[in-house]
Amino acid sequence: MVENITKEEKFSIRWVIALKDEAEIIIQQYRMKLLSEKSVFPIFKNSEETHWLILSGIGRHNASAATLYLYEKSKAPKWTAWINIGIAGCGEGHFGDLCLVDKITNNSDRKVSFPSAMKNSPFPRMELLTTDIPIIDYSSKELIDMEACAFYDATSKFSSRELISIVKVISDGPSNNIKNLNRSIISKLITTNISNIIKIVLYYKNLSLDEYKRLKKPDIFYKICNQWHFTVSQQHQLERVLRRIATSNINENILNLLKDCRNSKSVMSILNKQMESYEVDWRNT
Amino acid sequence: MIETIYIEKKIKDHPRTMSILSKFKKARHIEIDKYGEIFNKHNQNFRIQKKNPALILAYKKEGYVLPAPEGFGIGSSKNYYFSHMYNCIYDCRYCFLQGMYSSANYVVFVNFEDFDAEIEKIIQKHPKDSLTFFSGYDCDSLALEKVTGFAKHIIPFFQKYPNVDVEFRTKSTQIEPFSLIKPMDNLVIAYSLMPDLISKSLDNKTPSILKRINAMSLLASKGWKIGLRFDPLIHGKDWKDLYTKMIIMVFNSIPVSSIHSVSFGPLRFPKQMFKDIFKLYPNEPLFLGPLSQNKGIISYSTEIEQEMTFFCKELTTKYINESQIFKCSA
Numbered sequence: 001m002v003e004n005i006t007k008e009e010k011f012s013i014r015w016v017i018a019l020k021d022e023a024e025i026i027i028q029q030y031r032m033k034l035l036s037e038k039s040v041f042p043i044f045k046n047s048e049e050t051h052w053l054i055l056s057g058i059g060r061h062n063a064s065a066a067t068l069y070l071y072e073k074s075k076a077p078k079w080t081a082w083i084n085i086g087i088a089g090c091g092e093g094h095f096g097d098l099c100l101v102d103k104i105t106n107n108s109d110r111k112v113s114f115p116s117a118m119k120n121s122p123f124p125r126m127e128l129l130t131t132d133i134p135i136i137d138y139s140s141k142e143l144i145d146m147e148a149c150a151f152y153d154a155t156s157k158f159s160s161r162e163l164i165s166i167v168k169v170i171s172d173g174p175s176n177n178i179k180n181l182n183r184s185i186i187s188k189l190i191t192t193n194i195s196n197i198i199k200i201v202l203y204y205k206n207l208s209l210d211e212y213k214r215l216k217k218p219d220i221f222y223k224i225c226n227q228w229h230f231t232v233s234q235q236h237q238l239e240r241v242l243r244r245i246a247t248s249n250i251n252e253n254i255l256n257l258l259k260d261c262r263n264s265k266s267v268m269s270i271l272n273k274q275m276e277s278y279e280v281d282w283r284n285t
Numbered sequence: 286m287i288e289t290i291y292i293e294k295k296i297k298d299h300p301r302t303m304s305i306l307s308k309f310k311k312a313r314h315i316e317i318d319k320y321g322e323i324f325n326k327h328n329q330n331f332r333i334q335k336k337n338p339a340l341i342l343a344y345k346k347e348g349y350v351l352p353a354p355e356g357f358g359i360g361s362s363k364n365y366y367f368s369h370m371y372n373c374i375y376d377c378r379y380c381f382l383q384g385m386y387s388s389a390n391y392v393v394f395v396n397f398e399d400f401d402a403e404i405e406k407i408i409q410k411h412p413k414d415s416l417t418f419f420s421g422y423d424c425d426s427l428a429l430e431k432v433t434g435f436a437k438h439i440i441p442f443f444q445k446y447p448n449v450d451v452e453f454r455t456k457s458t459q460i461e462p463f464s465l466i467k468p469m470d471n472l473v474i475a476y477s478l479m480p481d482l483i484s485k486s487l488d489n490k491t492p493s494i495l496k497r498i499n500a501m502s503l504l505a506s507k508g509w510k511i512g513l514r515f516d517p518l519i520h521g522k523d524w525k526d527l528y529t530k531m532i533i534m535v536f537n538s539i540p541v542s543s544i545h546s547v548s549f550g551p552l553r554f555p556k557q558m559f560k561d562i563f564k565l566y567p568n569e570p571l572f573l574g575p576l577s578q579n580k581g582i583i584s585y586s587t588e589i590e591q592e593m594t595f596f597c598k599e600l601t602t603k604y605i606n607e608s609q610i611f612k613c614s615a
Contacts, residue, residue, distance in 0.1 A: 102289065103315055114315065114323055119288060119337040125313055160330035207333060214332065214567060243567045244574065278574045280521040285486040285570040 011208035012080040013201065015053035016067050016151050021187040022086050023055055025194050030201075035073075041066045043073060052076075056147065060108075060132060063147035067154035079211035081163045081204035084151040085197065087171035087186055088128065091138030095176045098193045099126045099143060100200075101166035106149040107131040113152050116161045118203050123196065128168065136178060143168050163211070165204060169193055218242045220254055230264045238264075241271045248278055289339040291317045291390075296344045301395040301434075305342060308432055312340070319343075324371070324388045332565045334389035335376055340432075345369075345394035349403035353419055356614030359473070359512065359546045361417035361450060365407060368423035369394050369435040375425060375456060376489035378571045379517050382423065384558035391429065397438045404442070408449055418443075421454035428457040436462040440472065447471050452512060456491045458500040468508035473545045475512030476501055478535065480527035483519045487571055494531070498538045505543035516550030516613050518593040520575070520585050528597055536604045547601050550613035551590045559583040 017023040023044075026032075030051040032044035041062075044053040052074040056066030063084070070076070093099060100117040102125045117125050126142035129135075130149035138144065148166045155164045169189045172178040190197075221242050224230075230238055245254065252274065261267045290312045296302050297316065306314065317323060320343035353364035371392040373382055404418060420426040420439070430436050436453060440462055443451045452473040463474065479487070481494040492500070501511050513535060521527075554562065556578060563572055576583050584590065598610055 102313070112318075112322070114291075114317070116334075117289075127315075156328045160328050160333070161326070162330040162333040210333075211330075214565075240563060240567075244572060247568045247570065248573050275574045280570045280573050282480075282482045282486055282521045282527070282570070 010048070010212060011050055011205045012077050012212070013051050013204060013208065014070055014074060014076055014080050014082050015051070016056055016063060016070065016082065016084045016147075016155075017053060018056050018058050018063070018086050018147050019186060020055055021183045022190050023053060024187055025191045026085070026197065027053060029194060029198070039073075041069055043070060045074070049074075056151075059146050060106075060130060060150035064150040064154045067151055071154075071158055076158070077212075078159075078215055079163075079208045080159060081165065081208045082151075082155040082159055083165045083167060083200070083204065084148055085167040085190070086145060086147065086169070087181070087189055088168035089135065089138055089144040089172045089178060090126070090142060090168075090170040091173060092142055093124065093126070093170045093173070095170055095173065096189055096192060097124065097170045098196045099124050099168050099170065101126060101128045101143065101148060101168060103127040104149045104152055104166070105129050111149070113149060113156075114161070115152055115164055115166050118165060118200055121200070121203070123200075126168075128166065134178060138173050143170075163204070163207060165200065167197070167200060218246050223255065224258065224267060227258075228261065228264045228267055234264050234268065237268060238271070241268070241275060244275050244278075245271065248275065249284075250274055250278070287312050287340045288337065289313050289315060291315050291320070291323050291339060291341045293317055293320055293341075293343045296342060296395050299344075299395050301397070302342050304434070305340075305393065305395070305432055309340070317341075320392050324386065324390060324392055327387055329387045329389075331383065331387065331389045338372070338374075339390045341390055341392045343392050343394055344396050345399065349400045350407055350418070353417075353422070356612070357419070358613075359417060359450070359452065359548065359611050361415040363411055363414045364417050364419065365404075366419040366422040367400050367404065368420075369397060369400060369433065370424035370429060372423070373425045374428045375491045377456075377491065378487045378489070378562075378566060378569050379519070379552055381554070381558060383565060384554070384561040385423075391424075393429070393433050397435060400439065401442050408446055415448075415450075417450040417452060419452050419454060421452075425455050425457055426453040427455040427459045427462070430457070430459045430462060440466065440469070443471060444469060454512075454514060456488065456497060458492045458496050460500055460504055463504055463509055464507070468510070470510070473510050473512045474501075474504055475514050475546075477514045477516060478531065479515065479517075479519055480524075480531045482527055483521065487519065498535060501535075502538045505539045509543070510545035511539055511543050512545050513547045514550070514613070515597055516548060517552035518549055518590070518597065519552060519571070520589055520593065524593065525596060528593075529600060532597065532600045536601075541604050544605055544609065546609045546611060547605060548611040548613045549594045549597055551584055551594070553582050553584040553614075556581045556583055 027044050030046050032046045035043040042055045054066045054070040056062045100123050102117040104113045128143040135144050258267050287309045320341045350365050350367045353366045358364040450471045452475050454475045456477050476497050484494050
């Protein structure tokens with residue numbers, strides 16, 4: 001049996017956030033609820049299962065483990081957009097400004113990565129340094145945090161860089177002492193940026209939907225696979241020919257055409273025949 | 286609009302880098318060590334990137350000039366190609382570049398002088414052979430000319446070698462590099478063409494066929510030699526009618542004396558490349574058929590290929606000599 005995916009048109013967004021105070025407004029905005037009290041990391045999701053959020057805790061190791069845990073637990077599909085949002089120190093920007101990250105340096109091994117930031121966005125883009133201990137010398141880098149490089153490394157294993165977003169809100173810097181940060185200030189920093197966050201989510205929601213439309217298999221694929229046995233290689237061929245038939249506007253009832261088939265080979269033979277002599281009418285494209 | 290420019294540290298102060306950067310005042314600059322850090326990564330989504338590609342400015346270390354694939358030529362005994370750029374600003378659905386690189390970002394190599402030196406070496410190595418160099422294999426040779434200035438740089442180089450041919454293959458209407466100098470007998474500006482109706486469906490972000498014909502006509506009127514590249518030939522309902530109208534239109538717009546050569550090329554994809562491109566654009570009419578697989582190549586059947594080539598060739602020989610017609614099978 002081939003596992004069926006949801007037939008509704010669904011985008012997919014996964015959030016990895018270090019602190020509850022950073023996540024609160026996002027959990028509210030997208031109506032997410034705690035999945036289970038007993039989970040290794042707290043996971044929240046909305047009823048449509050389009051948004052899932054994990055609280056990773058502070059630091060690279062937590063971010064990496066939580067990202068992989070969420071990936072497994074939520075069965076994140078290929079069209080998932082991944083967002084890491086949190087507060088960050090900054091030597092240049094203004095307190096409370098929201099920034100997108102397009103270059104990350106891991107302070108421990110100096111490895112550099114290049115996330116792809118949201119296009120045509122009104123938000124400034126900056127470099128970020130991920131460190132294992134808080135840094136108060138803000139002069140060397142634009143942004144400083146404690147999770148992003150691990151989040152990026154982990155998500156890069158199962159997602160393309162265009163679907164990974166790192167968003168930071170400036171919380172401390174030369175004129176805003178990190179020692180003054182408390183839960184209320186952290187929460188407020190994210191809350192005041194919620195309209196900006198919604199814009200970012202909308203961008204990734206659309207990308208995710210486009211990818212979903214590209215990657216989803218035609219519904220009839222599952223019906224056919226459930227009726228006849230197809231090898232993995234045959235499944236790829238079946239998917240291709242069904243996509244071609246779907247694009248061609250051939251108005252045959254496919255299942256009716258296949259009703260006398262005894263095996264996958266005869267199914268493929270009939271389907272391929274449908275397209276064998278098909279001529280594209282460029283006037284209709 | 287280019288939003289992001291990645292710049293290799295090695296060439297960040299190169300005059301050509303500075304010149305290119307000055308053309309994108311609002312772009313964000315990000316320094317990198319090697320262009321491969323961005324361009325060759327596996328976790329990239331070509332389709333999403335193609336909507337908004339970044340520019341990568343880089344230094345090419347080797348492979349400035351390469352032998353052209355077999356079947357890629359317009360009469361010379363030896364054929365070479367060079368690419369100052371990887372990827373294209375256009376988005377043609379049949380283009381092999383969609384399956385060639387994992388990235389849709391544009392790489393521009395700024396060390397043009399190294400291309401000159403390599404071309405010169407090859408010319409000196411083959412004093413008795415007829416040579417043709419092709420620009421525009423891994424990119425469109427003129428589409429980003431306003432940014433790179435590569436054609437403007439390399440054309441005077443070929444003025445020194447009147448016995449060596451160079452072809453600029455393009456869909457661009459960018460003719461400025463040719464408007465300021467005297468026409469050269471050894472330079473061909475070759476336009477990729479197909480019936481307008483098909484082009485509208487497959488040639489995304491390109492100038493229309495009519496605009497390309499107008500550009501050719503203008504260049505011909507100034508004395509430049511024009512190449513007509515019906516490559517790839519695309520099948521479909523009423524293809525004979527569509528190709529007849531297009532070929533008549535082209536030959537009515539350009540004096541026969543200006544036409545250097547005509548070539549016809551079939552639609553062909555290596556199997557893996559086809560799979561990759563199909564995955565990117567599964568709902569494209571181009572892939573509806575009638576395509577088949579033969580020896581690891583996805584193409585129209587031999588009968589269709591031959592019929593289309595024969596038909597178009599017959600039409601073309603009404604205007605020009607058969608010796609000017611070539612088959613491009615690369």
